[in-house]
Amino acid sequence: MLIISMFTGCDKTASKDSGNLQIDTSHIYKCVIGIEDDDNNGWWTEIYEEGTKKFFADKFGLDVVFRKYNPNASPKDNLLGENAIDLLISMNCFIPDEYMEGYFVDMNEYRNQMPDYWNKWMKIGDNWERDFEKCASRIMDTKSNKLYGVPSISNFSFPSLVWMYKEDVFKKYGIDFPSTIEELYQTALDLKEKTGKPPIWFYGRESLEAGISFAYGTTFSSFYLDMQESEYRYALLDETWLDAMKMIINMQKEELIIIGHLDKSTKIDENAVITCTSPGSLRFLKEQDISWKLAPNILTSEKSDISTTYLFLTPQNKFYCINAISNVEVKKRLITLINWLATDEGIMKAWFGEEGKTYKLNNNIIEIVFQGVSHIDCVAGVVTDDIGIKGIEGKFKEFHNYALGRPFYIASPKWENYKGEELNVYIEAFEIMKNLKVIETISTDEIEAKTNEKYWNIFNKITKCESQFFKDMKNTGWKNMDGGCKSYIADIEKKGVHELLDYLNNKID
Known part of the structure; x- marks a missing residue:
């Protein structure tokens, strides 16, 4: 497994050694950040104005240009040429397979330069490696042990x-x-x-x-x-x-x-x-x-x-991938940016903006002082009153002159440590x-990826049978539910539902 090879011998904390990258912000480098919106509407590439761009220049020495990443385009269109993307942020966690063929840097090579990022993962718990592998599976090459990007860290969740x-x-x-x-x-x-x-x-x-x-x-x-x-x-x-x-x-x-x-x-x-x-x-x-x-x-x-x-994860999953042919200094600064986003300072900047200008923090009580923006807007990453009414204009755009916003939610604040009128519901x-059994739905694609032809056929027979069962029950007004359900269970047992579950649970080869 890739995770074992990546993390064998790791302590509970990643060392902040002398390998940390040093940045001279007196030298400014052009950097293109490509964002694939989770709703694919282009908002995030259009909202950032001078306030955000000045922040990237002052903090990381980057003259940032934002452009939309199109996952349906070829790597050549996105990652090569004059306006090539240096940092790709996929908010849908969709990176086509062809992008894995040498277009992105191997993030394993920069592990020592990202201690805050990895420490944040380790704090999730004893099973953090499994969680990481699940989140990063799309950008891993298990054969070559390469990691073509890093996923966001879903370090807080609440019931859906x-x-x-x-x-x-x-x-x-x-x-x-x-x-x-x-x-x-x-x-x-x-x-x-x-x-x-x-x-x-x-x-x-x-x-x-x-x-x-x-x-x-x-x-x-x-x-x-x-x-x-x-x-x-x-x-x-x-x-x-x-x-x-x-x-x-x-x-x-x-x-x-x-x-x-x-x-x-x-x-x-x-x-x-x-x-x-x-x-x-x-x-x-x-x-x-x-x-x-x-x-x-x-x-x-x-x-x-x-x-x-079901759990609602914060932040919602996304990938951060760096172009392999980008300028060496640009890559260095982007690694520093990704690591910084996992620090307390970076997290607060992404979610809430600038203390004193958009929020106040007093005795762990967060007060949003930017007029027209609420706690829930920050948690969701959308200023609700503006979206769908004014598009990207209004408070949504103004607020993100200070807050980096949802594309840069690489980890969540420790919500349990904070209070606020609208935050309390999340904490409660x-x-x-803590008293709930957490489950996760399994998509058809996931079943197909985990099964061979035999068990994939069993799955399709069961789903077809299930569809007919619900159709029949609805047509009869759900009369004779006991008999109908008993008959349906007997039918799918004959079709191999228990055998399929045993296979998925690794109880049979």
Whole structure:
């Protein structure tokens, strides 16, 4: 494995030895930074103005030009010629295979010059090498032990979905927030009887399916990875999956839920008093009703105290790759930049800008002082009120004269060390997460990459069968769920679902 060869003999900290690169900022070198936006719209290559460019010149001696990186173009178009990209930032983590053929420097050669970057990885925990390999797999060559870039460090995460409620309504009716999904069902019945309105709001059908199935310790459909056990599983084989489906159907039959947000609006039905959504949505909920707050606990089922969740990682994954034919001095300065972005100073500059100008820090309380920008804007990397209304103009552009922004989120702040009106929900969600089983969805591409022809065919047979099962159930209004599910499980067992799982979990050759 590449990781073993890279890190054998490493201490818990990388040494800051005399190999650190020294920069003479009195000499300025032209540098092209190419950015592939995660939404592919070109914002990030257009927002940076004189403030940001002056920072790069003063700090690293780089006269930076930003251009858009097009992953569909050939390496020649992006990495050769007069306007060749020196530092490529892929926010989609997509680097075509042809780019691995000598176009990027081997970052292993600069390991000693990046102590802060590697120390940040090591602080993730004992399994940091495995996490690194997973993040960097696209830019690794395991045969030659070359690392053609470095990934961002997802050193903080929080649940993708949490429960929230209107505290005032619960107090009015003398109701405590429930601890199980069955109690939630009864609470919703009681609230509907009192108000005459459906009390639970879901941001789309996926939020409904995930929110309910998570409470039963499973997920809605298909294959997933149990992160704690490092084991591949299939949701419909979970004993509680059918219970989750029955709860979803019962809530719909009793008209306890509203499925909204289909128009991407941040507003919620004014009659809703319970919702399941991302932590960042609390800001928009409070704008409608100040009594909205994060639920004090997760929801489980009466049969189990296990609840599952997907994780939202911060920062979101991205790659940093340096052009192999760039000027030696430019490469040296870019290595220094990447390492600096992993320091506390670099992290705060990327996420929040400049202390005193865009934020204040007092007793670990972060106050955003740049008018029109919120904590959540910084965490998400987008000034919400501007995007989609004014494009890249307005506060979004002005703020990034100080803050480097999402392309340079190489690691997250230690959120648990900070406080702020809008940051608290993330910290509280992080605390709730300690009682959750973390799972990860598995894409079709990942299954294909892990299987040979035999097991890939089994997978395709199962997914085809699953699609037909859901179609049949919906056509019959989910009648005879027990019999239909039992028949479906028997069918996929014949097709080899257990054999496929054993293969994915390395239990058979």
